[in-house]
Amino acid sequence: MKKMNPFFAIGTTGFVVIATLHIIMALVLNMPAVHPVFMALYPAFAIFLILGTAQIINGQKAAPVKVRANNKRY
Structure with a gap:
């Protein structure tokens, strides 16, 4: 198996973690003041994911790409 691209891994993991924390803090803990902080973090992880x-x-x-030059069967 090929090694996973580090930028893709950081972007994907970051999005999952930040989205989970955002949902927990906004809905469960009822802290609407954290929205601007998370909105600043989403573009950072989006850039990692795009890269x-x-x-x-x-x-x-x-x-x-390996192409067989000769398709003869023996």
Whole structure:
């Protein structure tokens, strides 16, 4: 298995953790003052996720493709 892209991992993990904390603090603890803090964190993790996705897509385009030159069966 290939190693996971670190930017993609940071972005995905960050989104999950921040969204969970945001929901807990806003709904369960009834702390609406935390909304601006979390709204500032979402773009940071979105940038990590976009960078990781772009690197994964570019890596797939540059991957060598093995093509059999001869399809004869013996």
